[in-house]
Amino acid sequence: MPYAALSDVTLTRGRRGTVVLRAIPRRGADPVLAAAAGQLKEREDPYLLVLPADKETLADYYAQELRSAVTERGPAGRFLVDPPPVPRAFKAWDGAATFDGETVTFTWFWSGASTAKYATGDQRYELAELEGVEWHAPEGASGSMRLKVRGRRMPLDPNKDPASVVFSLGYGATHQSLPFAAAVLAALGSSGGSGTPEAVEASKSPEAPAAPRWNEVTELIARLGELRDAGVLSEEEFQAKKTELLSRL
Template sequence: MGDVLAGFHAAWEFESDSVLIRYERGIRTPKLFQSLGERRIPLAALEGVTLTPGRRGTVVLRAEPRPGADPLIEAAAGQLKEAYDPYRLVLPAERETLAEYYADELRALLTESGPADRHLVAPPSGPLQFKAYDGKAYFDGSSVRFRWFWTGASSAKWKAGDQNFPVADLNGIEWRSPEVLEGHLRLVPRDSASERPAPPDQDPAAVVFGLGYGPVHESLPFAAAVLAAVRAKRPEAAVPIAAPAVAGRRDPAEIAERIRHLGELHQAGLVTDEEFSSKKAELLAEL
């Protein structure tokens, strides 16, 4: 079709084999959309289109993705609020006729339905790191690393030490929205199918969320990128974002981040002067 339909927070560009969704970066645009930037949705990844009345003089055009076609939707597992749905386009009611035209044109091009046997939508390109309540998570395309925070992590996680999980050793992920109680991101190792996992705050394969830690727009794209790599089973094809640190030494950026976090706790009165000085010296010694 080659046409563009602009709505609130996003614009859809209709092409012969896909829909390119470009999200705005305005202050009122949901942060998840801003994080995604733009997404190309192949028509083979869609199985339906609806047009329904919206709130306050609007109409809503929504494309229905096929189950299993989009790693972001698969990782979200039905937990996204309506306002965060990346497949919704909200338009003024006076554009209903135009929206109906595009909906009919798009429906005529859809030929697939039912679960997809692989991901058809490209995973988010970032962020590839985010801060949870008890640690920081990193993903370089081939492995996931958890670095525990001194004050936030449980004793079980400190005893286990910082973790590294090659994608080839994972069977999947479990994401629980930070906007509900006990949100977390848990990695599911391939050899743990018959084991009952520990609570997320005690599980070295999980990071837990809290107020301001692991927000949706950071943790969900991260989870989707990891899930896509696991499903592809080809970690060697992923593009790393940074060279590995020299053996026996920590990445200076990681040390700086942990010192900054320690400083925040110190300023908030959660860490004493003596604890702050002692832990800062330990971290600097790792450089």
């Protein structure tokens, strides 16, 4: 992180004889944090360092030195931290996503894609067609990444949106899907598109995700059953996820 992107540095007591050194970027300076939109858990914070308590004096020295380098604390008008490099690719539950720096491609899996998606065929989106990216953190059998296509109304259900890929257990993990979303956002900004920090804030959907429908839940349970039968999930994990999905109805 360049000093220009730094807003503050804190040092706090951690758990079990540790101290926590945390660098806090200016809002909108880092494309990864912009794409995450506050959804990262503390253990996933890329700017958090846990140290043994006997390093507190040294950590405090560095915290003070870094704080003295801060020149601007307000929101950044552009991304100041280098984005994840391209090309990038990851596997979602319903398809493979690739990005070569200019084009995002979704290639559907017959085993995971909905009938609506599979019928549309594989999708290719040039940067000029896009105005943003929405990343919803993977959590159990949920989560998704949605491309916001100019002039197109998005279905609420990402399973039916050909500009979205959905996550599930073992598919679309944070360390794969979030850098992908961040790379697309940064490319949109550098190409003169809408991938600036202000556009990211403005593009966030105010609506809460729609509750899953019965047929979607039963489809997810069937997929979880396949993972259990394949030995990926234990019976206990399968039953716990099944109960969680049914509770959403």
